[in-house]
Amino acid sequence: MAAARRLIGFNLLTAIVLGIGGWYAGWFGAHAITGPSLDWFSAADYNEVSVFMAYIGGVIGFLAGLGFLNYPFARLRGYPPSLREKETGGWSRYFSLCTDHKVVGIQYLWGIGLFFFIGGLNAMLIRTELLRPAHQVFPAGTYLTIVGMHGTMMMGMMSSGILGPFANYFVPILIGARRMAFPRIEALTFWLLMAAGGILTTTIFFGGFPTGWTGYPPLESQANAGMDCYILFFALVGISMTLLGLNMIATILTMRAPGLTWTRLPIFVWGVISTASLMVLAAPVLIATLGMAAFDRAINTTFFVAGGGGSNYLYQNLFWVFGHPEVYILALPGFAIVLELLPVFSRKPLWGYRLAVAGLLGVTLLSWMVWQHHLFVSGINGDLRPFYMLSTELISIPTGFTFICGMMTIWRGQIRFTVPMLFCLAWFFNFLLGGLSGVFLSDVPSDVTTHGSFFSMAHFHYTIMGGLIFTFFAAVYYWVPKMTGWQLNERLGKIHFWTMFVFFNSTFAPLFALGFMGMPRRVVTYDPSFQFLNDWVSVSAFLLGISMLVFLFNLVWSLAFKKVPAEANPWGSRSIEFQLPSPVPVHNFDRIPVFTDDPYGYGEGPAPQWVVPAGAPAGRE
Amino acid sequence: MSAELASGDAGYEVLEGEPPEVLARNLVTAGYLLAGATAFFFVAFVFAFFYLRSIDSVSQWKPHGVDASIGWGTAIIACWVVSTVLVRLGELDQAADRRPQWRLKGLAALLLGLAGLVLQVVAWTQNGFGPTDGAFASVYVGWTAFLSLFVLLTLFWLETTLATSWRYRNELFGAAEVPAGHASGDPDRTAHDIRNPVDLNRAELAALGFYWTFLAGVAVVAWVILYLVA
Numbered sequence: 001m002a003a004a005r006r007l008i009g010f011n012l013l014t015a016i017v018l019g020i021g022g023w024y025a026g027w028f029g030a031h032a033i034t035g036p037s038l039d040w041f042s043a044a045d046y047n048e049v050s051v052f053m054a055y056i057g058g059v060i061g062f063l064a065g066l067g068f069l070n071y072p073f074a075r076l077r078g079y080p081p082s083l084r085e086k087e088t089g090g091w092s093r094y095f096s097l098c099t100d101h102k103v104v105g106i107q108y109l110w111g112i113g114l115f116f117f118i119g120g121l122n123a124m125l126i127r128t129e130l131l132r133p134a135h136q137v138f139p140a141g142t143y144l145t146i147v148g149m150h151g152t153m154m155m156g157m158m159s160s161g162i163l164g165p166f167a168n169y170f171v172p173i174l175i176g177a178r179r180m181a182f183p184r185i186e187a188l189t190f191w192l193l194m195a196a197g198g199i200l201t202t203t204i205f206f207g208g209f210p211t212g213w214t215g216y217p218p219l220e221s222q223a224n225a226g227m228d229c230y231i232l233f234f235a236l237v238g239i240s241m242t243l244l245g246l247n248m249i250a251t252i253l254t255m256r257a258p259g260l261t262w263t264r265l266p267i268f269v270w271g272v273i274s275t276a277s278l279m280v281l282a283a284p285v286l287i288a289t290l291g292m293a294a295f296d297r298a299i300n301t302t303f304f305v306a307g308g309g310g311s312n313y314l315y316q317n318l319f320w321v322f323g324h325p326e327v328y329i330l331a332l333p334g335f336a337i338v339l340e341l342l343p344v345f346s347r348k349p350l351w352g353y354r355l356a357v358a359g360l361l362g363v364t365l366l367s368w369m370v371w372q373h374h375l376f377v378s379g380i381n382g383d384l385r386p387f388y389m390l391s392t393e394l395i396s397i398p399t400g401f402t403f404i405c406g407m408m409t410i411w412r413g414q415i416r417f418t419v420p421m422l423f424c425l426a427w428f429f430n431f432l433l434g435g436l437s438g439v440f441l442s443d444v445p446s447d448v449t450t451h452g453s454f455f456s457m458a459h460f461h462y463t464i465m466g467g468l469i470f471t472f473f474a475a476v477y478y479w480v481p482k483m484t485g486w487q488l489n490e491r492l493g494k495i496h497f498w499t500m501f502v503f504f505n506s507t508f509a510p511l512f513a514l515g516f517m518g519m520p521r522r523v524v525t526y527d528p529s530f531q532f533l534n535d536w537v538s539v540s541a542f543l544l545g546i547s548m549l550v551f552l553f554n555l556v557w558s559l560a561f562k563k564v565p566a567e568a569n570p571w572g573s574r575s576i577e578f579q580l581p582s583p584v585p586v587h588n589f590d591r592i593p594v595f596t597d598d599p600y601g602y603g604e605g606p607a608p609q610w611v612v613p614a615g616a617p618a619g620r621e
Numbered sequence: 622m623s624a625e626l627a628s629g630d631a632g633y634e635v636l637e638g639e640p641p642e643v644l645a646r647n648l649v650t651a652g653y654l655l656a657g658a659t660a661f662f663f664v665a666f667v668f669a670f671f672y673l674r675s676i677d678s679v680s681q682w683k684p685h686g687v688d689a690s691i692g693w694g695t696a697i698i699a700c701w702v703v704s705t706v707l708v709r710l711g712e713l714d715q716a717a718d719r720r721p722q723w724r725l726k727g728l729a730a731l732l733l734g735l736a737g738l739v740l741q742v743v744a745w746t747q748n749g750f751g752p753t754d755g756a757f758a759s760v761y762v763g764w765t766a767f768l769s770l771f772v773l774l775t776l777f778w779l780e781t782t783l784a785t786s787w788r789y790r791n792e793l794f795g796a797a798e799v800p801a802g803h804a805s806g807d808p809d810r811t812a813h814d815i816r817n818p819v820d821l822n823r824a825e826l827a828a829l830g831f832y833w834t835f836l837a838g839v840a841v842v843a844w845v846i847l848y849l850v851a
Contacts, residue, residue, distance in 0.1 A: 075781035078788030080818030081644070081825075181647040246654045254646040284658045288665035292763055301752040301759035302681070303669060309681025309756030314672050318665055580627050589627050 012095040015065030019195070022061020027054035048298040051206065051228045059195045059236070066191055067097045071184060083183055087586055097191070099183030102584060105169025106483060107190050109476075112164055115157040115197045117548075122150035124545050127538040133528045143524040145208025145226065152213040152230060153200060154464075156237040159279075159326065160193060160244060161468060162333035166475050167248060167272045169483055173577045174266050176257025176595065178588045181250040189244040196236035203229035212522055214319060217304035217312040221296055228297065231290045238287040238322075241329070245279030248272050259595035266575060266599050267350060270357050271336020274364040275329055282325035289318040316378060320371035328367040330464050332360060334431075334471035335402045338424045341478055342406055343600045344573045345421035346413025350600040356405040362398025370395060373442055377451045385444050392442035399435060403428070418571070419493035423474035426501050430466025434459060437512065455515025461508045473500070473551070481566035484559055485583040492554035499547035506540035575599050645824030652828035656835040659771065663839050666764040670846055673756040683757040683851065686749065693744035694848045698840050700737030701772065704730040705830075705837040708779065712830045715823055720786060723826075727783040734776045741769050761847055768836075768843060775833050782825045789819050 030053035063069065067085075075081070086093050087100040094107055125146050129137050138146065172180055180186045203209060206225040215230055252273055256265075292303040293315070302308025304315045343350045350356065372380060372388040406428065415421065437459040440446040450456060473496075481487050510533045519530050526534065558564070569578040576599065580588070674682050711726035745762070752762040 072777075072781075076777075076784060078781075078784035078786075080785055080789075081821060083644070182651065242658050246651060246658065249654055250647055250650045254650050255643065280654055280658050281661045284662035285665050288662045288767070291767060292665075292669065292759075295752065295759070295763050295766075299752045299762075301762060302756055303673075303759050303763065306678050307681070308753070308759075309678050309683075310673060310759065311676055311678055314669055317672070318668065321665075321668075576626070585627050587627070591626075593626060 010065065010067030010070070010096060011092060012066070015062045015191075018065035019058045019062035019198075022064070023054045023058035025061070026050075026057025029053060029057070048225065048228055051225045052232065052294060052298055055199055055228070055232050058199075059192075059232075062195050063188075063191065068184075068188060068191070083179065085184070085187075097184070097187050099179075099187055100586060101172050101180045101183065101186060102169050102483070102586075104186050104190055105165045108160065108164030108168060108193075109480075109483075111190060111194050111197075112157050112161055115153055116161075117552075118197075118201065119150050119153035119157065120545060120548060122146050122153065123541065126150060127541040129524060130526070130534050131538050133526050133531050133534075135524060138524065140524045141210060142208065144210040144212070144522060145204065147522055148209050148212050148230070149200065149203065152233065153197070155213050155326070155330075156200070156234060157193065157197060158464075158468060158472075159237065159241055159329050160189070161330070161472050162337065162475060163244060163248065163272060163275060163279075164190065164193070166337075166479060167268075167333075170479065170577055171248060171251060171269060171272055172255070173580065173584065173588055174269055174575070175252060175255060175260055176576065176589065176593050177251065177255040178592075179255075180247055181254060182247050185243050185247050189240045189247070192236050192240040192243075196233045196240065199229050199236070200233035203233075214323070215290075215293070215315075216319075217293070217296075217315050218306075220293060220315070221305055228294070231294050231297070235287050235290045235294075238283040238290070241279040241283040242287070245276035245283070248276035249280065257592050257595060261595075263353070264595055264598045266340060267353065267356055267360075268336045268340040270360050271332050271339070274336075274360040275332045278325040278329050278332070278364060278367065282322045282329070285318060286322035286326075289315065289322065292318075313375070313378060313380075316375055317371070320374045321368075323374065324371040325367045327460075327463070328363055330468045331431075332363060334427060334467045335360060335363075335399075337471040337475050338406055338427050339402065339409070340575075341420055341424050341474055342409045342413075343602055344478075344571050344575070345416045345418055345424070346410045347416075347572075347602045348409055348413040349598075349602055350405065351408035351411075352401075352405040353598070353600070355401050359398040359401025359405065362401065363395060366391060366395040366398065370442075373447070376444055376447050389442055389444050393439065396435060396439065403432075418477075419488075419490060419497055420474045420478035420571075422494070422497045422501075423470050423477065426470050426497070427467060427474070430462055430470060430504070433509075434462030434464075434466050437462060450515055452520055453515035454511040454519045454521060457521050458508050458511035458515060461511070465504065465508070470500075470504075473497075478571065479577075481570055482577060482580075482582050482584070485566055486559050487564040487566045487570070488558045489554050489562065492550060492557070496547055496550045496554060499550060500544065503540050503544040503547055507537055507544050510537050510540075574601060644821060645827075648821075648824045648828040649831070652831045655832055659832075659836065659839065662767070663764070663843075666760060666767070667842075667846065670757075670760045670764075670851075673760065674851075678756070681755045684755045687754050687758050688750075689748055689761055689847055689851070690744060691848045693740060693747060694844055697737045697740045697744065698837075698844045700733045700740065701837050701840050704733040704737070705834045707733065708826075708830050708833050712826050715786075715826050720790065724783060724786055724790070727779065727786070731776060731779050731783060734772060734779070738769055738772060738776075741765060757851055761851075764843055764847065768840060771836055772840075775829070775836055778829050779833065782822065782829055785818055785825075786822050789822075792819055 027050050030050040031047065033049070060069075071082070071085075084099050086096055086098045087103070093100070093103050094110075098104065098107075125138070126143070129135075129143055129146075168180070168186060172178065203226040206229060208226040209215075209220075209223050209230045211219045211223065211227070211230070215227070215234070220227055252265075252269060292301070295301040296303050296305060296310075302310040304310045304312050306312065339350060339356050369391040370388060372384060373392045376385060376388075406424075410425075437455070440450060441456055441459055477488055477493055514530055514533050514537075517530065519526055566582045568580070568582050571578065576593070577584070676682075707726045707730035711723040711730065714720070714723035714726065745765070748761075750758050752758055
């Protein structure tokens with residue numbers, strides 16, 4: 001048995017081969033059931049069952065190739081549970097099922113980075129098309145597909161943008177544990193996400209999809225088979241998010257080391273709890289909604305088809321029950337990163353720890369009560385509008401808690417303008433603009449004017465790119481030296497920051513003006529009077545893209561060529577992960593530590609926050 | 622400080638050996654969280670039911686003749702509810718170390734759960750309407766299909782718990798020990814993950830028993846809405 005397993009390999013290569021095999025098996029199998037047509041792509045529009053079955057077969061083959069089915073089959077035969085797989089070994093761990101949470105974190109970093117890059121390239125194509133008011137590069141349908149792929153890829157993949165790489169890697173360490181609660185599920189969440197990304201990318205072979213990232217019917221019901229890729233992508237992302245959130249919460253609830261009380265928990269871990277709880281509860285609504293959409297397309301149910309008793313407003317409601325918490329799934333980890341890093345670079349304790357926690361939890365709770373502001377112009381009952389306007393505006397209060405805690409932390413601090421700190425400070429500026437413009441969209445009269453325009457696009461790019469992506473890079477510069485054992489180049493990091501900050505604002509600030517002037521989203525042609533600002537935005541976007549190339553160059557240069565070993569604690573942090581060697585050993589801790597203090601006591605003496613129990617046998621907690 | 626917390630040259634193998642209660646806590650907590658996720662999944666169908674019923678678009682909510690058979694529905698739910706009761710009784714047997722009785726009840730619960738699934742498939746063919754016959758038919762087909770999928774996965778979980786219990790049926794509680802790397806699927810593993818599978822069986826059953834009961838509760842809600850309210 002062991003020899004057979006070695007022969008097959010169970011790695012990414014096997015997974016791709018079996019994935020392709022599974023795809024064709026699903027396609028042929030479904031055609032054998034549903035009809036005689038094997039006329040491949042020309043028949044795809046009329047063979048939704050085959051498309052769905054092909055991709056489901058592909059995903060099963062992909063997971064089988066990675067070795068994910070071995071364990072369930074062993075359990076079926078009565079073998080006992082086990083926790084670890086391929087945790088020791090060389091680089092091949094990164095291309096296979098590995099249960100070491102640190103390997104999974106690094107897998108996430110590169111995997112999500114790949115799809116972030118693809119999504120970014122789509123943005124460049126969008127801005128290329130918009131250099132001229134009329135068609136110039138793409139036909140309208142192709143343009144809409146590119147817009148949809150950009151939005152869907154970014155929203156889907158970056159939902160796990162911070163929890164995937166950084167929470168997987170650091171949460172067990174920050175709570176004094178050696179593993180996640182369910183290491184195989186942790187690995188599964190990553191590989192499901194990669195399968196999802198592959199599926200979305202192949203939508204171009206089926207004609208793409210015209211709906212943008214929201215997938216609204218009736219366009220969704222009428223779209224060709226590329227829409228099926230969207231449905232499967234988001235469903236897989238939803239499953240991955242649910243399992244990721246469940247694993248995070250279970251880990252934090254059950255595996256904290258002795259002495260790590262709730263008030264000593266690092267604020268980043270509180271952010272992870274908040275985000276994970278939204279993932280566990282919101283993502284299942286998305287999966288169910290996409291299940292309905294898949295049934296509408298494949299077996300002709302009528303959930304969203306008005307002529308058959310359904311309603312496309314049902315889709316809008318269900319989608320945004322997920323969709324608005326999703327916005328905070330993206331934003332909350334950013335809050336947490338900022339609050340985690342500011343004390344380190346201000347050399348001050350985190351101001352208002354409990355207020356910050358209340359802010360994170362308040363946003364989490366309120367994010368469930370605002371979804372209908374996305375439907376203000378969809379003809380909802382007018383009596384509902386004031387409630388959703390008020391609840392949306394209320395959410396600025398707990399968000400303000402985060403701002404206050406952050407600003408009071410740096411007030412009169414000994415600020416060090418390192419690259420991670422610069423990204424955190426930029427978050428204040430960007431998210432403030434994003435938040436203020438959000439008030440216009442939560443307010444019914446101004447929303448009616450600006451809804452569906454470039455104004456709303458500018459708003460959510462300020463909150464999501466300004467809030468999440470900037471903090472993602474803060475986390476990259478802060479933690480990657482710990483993760484890899486190699487320093488990132490500081491000078492290149494600062495060039496990356498300044499170019500990104502300047503050209504991000506230069507790209508998105510003019511979109512507010514364009515929105516007020518009446519330019520709608522998702523159109524390939526526009527009024528010629530808007531061309532100057534559009535050209536300005538396009539050029540800025542290209543320069544923003546170049547800033548990402550600076551980052552990529554820094555990453556490759558620092559990790560593959562220059563290779564300066566990172567100190568164990570380059571930032572002078574009191575947090576526990578920086579008291580471990582770089583990179584962190586497979587077992588994390590020789591002995592499970594006991595926490596005796598909070599992690600933010602900067603300027604309050606050198607006392608350590610934990611002790612190692614003397615004489616405790618290794619491995620016993 | 623770093624040398625105290627961890628050193629790179631410490632042997633990985635000697636550092637393993639986790640108290641079984643940690644994994645037990647993981648499992649029980651995951652059972653609760655999974656129930657939360659499941660609840661929100663099916664809330665989408667509850668919402669769809671009442672939303673589409675209230676708007677009754679082009680009078681196609683429930684055209685004449687579209688009625689789910691309450692006889693089939695009751696039989697299906699009965700199978701699943703009795704199955705959960707058997708699992709909970711088996712859990713008590715397991716806790717009292719009456720493991721042969723637990724296995725018997727577990728097997729009966731598994732068979733009843735599968736019987737419910739077979740009845741559901743039969744019901745789809747016998748109801749006299751299909752997924753295209755209006756909004757109620759859509760909700761009925763969608764809700765029951767996904768519920769069946771959830772039940773199938775839960776029965777898989779039950780089977781694995783039962784199979785482990787059966788494989789180690791001759792081992793005394795607290796005394797069983799499996800060979801190193803026995804179940805990890807990793808041919809290179811030489812260390813133990815979980816030394817005593819019988820220990821863990823109890824926690825697995827507690828988590829499973831809770832989740833299966835919760836899912837049966839979802840099935841009862843489905844029965845009330847799809848067969849009585851509709």
